[in-house]
Every structure is written in structure tokens, then in C-alpha cells.
Amino acid sequence: MTKVTSLDIADLAGVSQSTVSRALRESPLVNPQTRRRIQLIAREHNYKVDISASNLRSKHSRTIAMLVHQESEMDSDINPFFVSMLASITRAAAARNYDVLLSFQQLSENWIVDYQNSNKAEGIILLGYGGYTDYIRKAELLDDAHVLTWGPVIEGQPGHFIGCDNRQGGYIATRHLLSLGHRLIAFLGDISDDCPEIQDRYFGYRKALGEAGIRQDEALQAPATPAERSGYLAAQELLSRDVEFSAVFCSSDLSALGAVKAFREGKLSVPADISVVGFDDIPAVSYTTPALTTVRQNTAKAGEIMVDVLLRLVNGHTVQSQLIEPELTIRASCRPY
Amino acid sequence: MTKVTSLDIADLAGVSQSTVSRALRESPLVNPQTRRRIQLIAREHNYKVDISASNLRSKHSRTIAMLVHQESEMDSDINPFFVSMLASITRAAAARNYDVLLSFQQLSENWIVDYQNSNKAEGIILLGYGGYTDYIRKAELLDDAHVLTWGPVIEGQPGHFIGCDNRQGGYIATRHLLSLGHRLIAFLGDISDDCPEIQDRYFGYRKALGEAGIRQDEALQAPATPAERSGYLAAQELLSRDVEFSAVFCSSDLSALGAVKAFREGKLSVPADISVVGFDDIPAVSYTTPALTTVRQNTAKAGEIMVDVLLRLVNGHTVQSQLIEPELTIRASCRPY
DNA sequence: CTGAAAGCGCTTACAG
DNA sequence: CTGAAAGCGCTTACAG
DSSP, rough: OOOOOHHHHHHHTSHHHHHHHHHHHTOTTTTTHHHHHHHHHHHHHOOOOHHHHHHHHHSSEEEEEEEEEEESSOOOOOOOOHEEEEEEEEHHHHHOOOEEEEEESSOOHHHHHHHTTSSSSSSEESSSSSGGHHHHHHHHHHHHHEEEEOOOOOOTTTSSSEEEOOHHHHHHHHHHHHTTTTEEEEEEEEOOOOHHHHHHHHHHHHHHHHHHOOOGGGGEEOOOOOSHHHHHHHHHHHHHTTOOSSSEEEESSHHHHHHHHHHHHOOOOOTTTTTEEEEEGGGGGTSSSSOOOEEOOOOOHHHHHHHHHHHHHHOOOOOOOEEOEEEEOOOOSOOOO | OOOOOHHHHHHTTOOOOHHHHHHTTTTSSSHHHHHHHHHHHHHHTTTTOHHHHHHHHSSSOOOEEEEEEOOOOOOOOOOOHHHHHHHHHHHHHHHHEEEEEESSOOOOOOHHHHHTTTTSOOOOEEESGGGHHHHHHHHHHHHHHEEEEEEEOOOTSSSSEEEOOOHHHHHHHHHHHTTTTTOOOOEEEEOSTTOOHHHHHHHHHHHHHHHHHTTOOGGGGEOSSSHHHHEEEEEEHHHHHHHHOOOEESHHHHHHHHHHHHHTTTTTOOOTTOEEEEOOGGGGGGGGSSSOEEEOOOOHHHHHHHHHHHHHHHOOOOOOOEEOEEEEEOOOSSSOO
């Protein structure tokens, strides 16, 4: 069976090939009746516009590339938050008739050149490059390339970023605990310069404490990466310090999950003995016992915005880095002090 | 800045455009020195072969599409097992110089036609369509289309499947528990015809019990979907029945995680009071306490095989549905009875 | 080993 | 509203 082309459809419909092309692209130039007839014939014959020919001629690929960062080749343990982002970006792109190319690897100049200059994709979205700010900073390429990164928005930083208002997120999480009467609130997370997003959550936490007239106690801070295991260890570390606290703000849901487990093993009940707030609102934490109170990053909305902004970048508009407002999602892991 | 084409490179190198094309595709027809020179010039000018033009002319897209099944629009909670598969397929494709298009949605005839006839992708991989056997059965399209599904291999079934030898997996999991002296072994999972993969795990479990001369007690079976919440409820159900058992084989890691939690809440320690074996070996279960003994589905290998088989299908070879051998991964969730 | 030429299947001015 | 024609940037016989 030989391939059906627009010429075949034209013959069948008794019109010219250009008219077929127009009809299938919903051009208003074509007589509505003719258009419908052509579309019907095309469907009957399972005809689809050849995307390569279309792309070549029109110089658009209607495709974006998504690059998911992977530390190591072997590590398939992707934060569920990024899986949600991936899904929502893909859906947002599909809604705009864009396809999504997926790749897991390290960012390299080469990769960007490859995807842009080869016309494979009109733009690129970077996911999970949180720790790579330095690297991104170096790549001047990012400035004229159509690259959008999910990550921290830092003053004067080259490239284009969309991220969560992490400072606000840390602030509302801590305010919530304060409003429940907690005064000794621990913080779990890596506040080094390597993790500007976590740092911002920490700054929000400090701001809320400050406003409540509470001096932050360094002994109530323990580093943790966004991983269950890490939260578990950090919580144990906290317990071993033998400082008092009645609540913990964890800078990620995964670390919160680990912390809850550590507390439980230490015969401390959540929320009876300790209140816990997480960050991200990954799908899993609404099912846990207790369901986790957390700061929701709206991935569906984030996906929409990222696709919109990337496409505006592609179309030559100047775009602004943008922060997405987090929301507190109250569940069952906190209790009044 | 106007686009660099192979003609520009040809001019710069003082050769014909055909020679540039050949050189960049590593054709042995080109003088090695000339080839190197051309490649150098191309790199200097950030020239990349226009993929649309190349695809149009050569009639290959070197792209495969991955369709991940999503029950509902809102459900971004994808089983980590499929995330691993997604990553490993993408990497296997990249190693063969293939790009991967990603889509999350329901399977529809339309979708397949769209991707194949439009030349967007040479073949399609379906992920997470376990419950959709009926639907797939109906789609005769699948037979001549280049579609490969991760799922159960069923005698006489149309289409092409790669899956885990689930029966063997259930068998080795149960044998392990038997070898530790357990006799009363519960099973968690949905054994309806809707889930042939879980059914197979159940058959393997029964086979092992049978060989050990143990009559399977129906009261020791509780339905559970591959979700933590579901495993949690199923384990509670089991406990409420007040039947005795010293071990549980859970048909997924996610349900095993939930079961462990339920046992713990019921003041039963794993593995001291109850031994638990899971299935999948998702990344998370090696970090839990106790680390979970489970049946490993080797996703890296599965990804390689799926890409290989799909590409052979694409190239017109007949391919055989294939089962991947599971391996028992012993960790800390089981103890001799 | 190299080049001239055809042509993949579309989109889009241009003319009517 | 419709058609004839050019041309997107390659790959690949074909000829030498």
C-alpha cells in the first residue's frame, strides 16, 4: 500500500492540491462545503498531512523538547513533582497542538544546538536543573536560545525561568504553624547556595518567625535533600540533638514523608506530638496517614504557563521570568499546640 | 541571522552539496580527509542537518512515540515503575539515535493513525495499558501498525507485547517465603480477568504453594490495586478477618508499602511479626525501613528490549512477544518463621 | 571518490 | 474562493 498524499485526496475530491492543503488547515479561504467534503474524504482514507513536508515548508516544527535532568545514568528515581510537571507540560503542549520530545540527560551546549538548529524543536524546557544554577549561568547560549527553565528566579540571572514563589511558600507554611500556637518550629532542608529554591523557602520561614518575634534557633535546622531517606535521617539528627520543638516545616514532601517515619519510630505521633508541613503537594501525600499538610505548587497551572511563555519566547516576544503563587493545603498533619 | 544550510557548508568547503550531505552522514564514499574537513566546518558554524528536510527525503523520522495511559486528566500520580520504564526507553532510544515523542492520554485509533500516517513517529510504545486488554483486543489496527505494548503476553492475542514473566515472579516470591519456613502466606492483589498481569503473579503464588503441599486459603487473599492506599486498606481488611498468616506477597511495591504501614499501625512489626515481599522494585523501596524484599523487573533491560523489538517491527521483521525474567531482590522485610 | 539533478510532500505568495 | 507554480533543504540514484 502506497502512501496517500494530498494529491490523491485532491484527485478524489476533484479539486487542486492547494485547496486540499488549505481545507485541512481550516483556512477560511476555502468554501465551507468544499472544506467539509475534503476533510471527510481525507478521514475516510486515513490521510494525514506529512509532518516532515509540512515542517520543512512552513519552517515550524510545532514541537518542544523537554530535558529532564538526571544526575546519573542509573538513577531512575525522579521526584514525583517533576513527573507531574512533565505530564502537565505535555498536556498543555498538546492542547496547543504541540508535540513534546523527551530526553533525560545532562544539559550540554551541544544538545541545545542540536535541537534548535536541526529544527527538531522550536524551544526547550529544562526540568530538575535546580542545583545547576552555576552551569546555566555560564551558558550564554541560553539567552538567545529558546530555553525555559523551571527553577529559582534570581535577580540579574541570564536565561528565562519560571518557578514557585518559594519565599512566600515558606512564609505561609510557617505562618500556619504559628497560627496554631507553635513557637518552636524546626526547618528541614539544604540552605546552601547550591539550592536557591530551598534557601528561599528558608527565608520565608525566617521572615514569619521574625514577624512573630521568635529568634530562630540554629539547632532547629537540619539539612535534607528532597528524598524520603534524607528527611528520615535529618529528623533523626534533629531528635538526637535533644532540642525541643513541636513542629517541623519540611522543604519538600519527600523529606516530610521520611521525617514522619523517623518520628514514628521515635515513638512520637504526628500530629499529636509533632506537627509537620511539607512542600510540593505530590500526589502521594494526600493518601498517607496522616495526610500531609503541605504547600501546593500547582503543576497543572505551572505547565500551562511554561508552555505559554516558551511559545511567546519562540515567537520573538520578550518574556519575563515569573513566579507562581503557592497555596497552603491543609490536611491532617498539624494540630494546635 | 539567516539559516545555515548544507549549501553554505558546501561553499565554505569548496565541495558540492551532495558531498556535504554524505560527509555528515559518515558515508564511506567520501574521502576521509574531506569528510573530516567538512565536519569541522559544519561544527564551527553550528550547522545541523535540517531534520524535516532529511525526514521528508529519506522517509524516516528516527522518532518513536511513547503513549502513557492516564485514567483521568487530573491524575498525575503515575506509578514509579512506569516512570522508570519511560526513562529507560528514552535512553535506549537515544542510544540508537532515535528521538522520543511523549504523550499522556487514552489510546484511540485516531491517535495511532495520526502518529503513523503523519510520519511523526515510526512506531509507538504503549505504557500502562494493563487494564485495557479488551480495548486493545478490539483494535485490529494494532496488528499492522507498529505498536508495542508493555503488558501481559496472552496466547493468541493480536498486537505485540513485551512483559515480565509474572507467573515466574509470583513463583519465586512465594518460594522465597516458603524457604524461610512460612506456611500461611497471604496474597494482596486484584486477581480478576481485568488484570492479567496480577493474575499471573497469583498463579505463580498458587503454583509454589501447591508444590509445597499447601492448600490455598481464600481468606488469605485480598484485592488491591498498585497503589499505597489500596495496599493499606487491603492489609487492614486482612487483619480484620482474623485469619492467621505470617507472610504476605504483595503484587506491587506500592501496595506493599501501604500494607507495611497498616501492619505497623496494627502493632505488628515487619519483618518480626510479618514478612512482606513486593513486586516491581521501584526505586523507593530500597530506602524504606525495612528495605523491601521484592521481585525486580529490570526496567533498563526492558527498555532496551522494547526499543529493539519496536525497531525490528518498524523494519518489517516479524517479532515475537517476549517475556523478561524477573529476579528476586532480597532486602530486609522477611525473616524465617 | 565526487557532482549534477531529481524529487520527497507539503505551504504559500501570486494571479485570477 | 480556487489553481498553477515555486521552493523549503535535504538524500540518493545516476553518471563519471
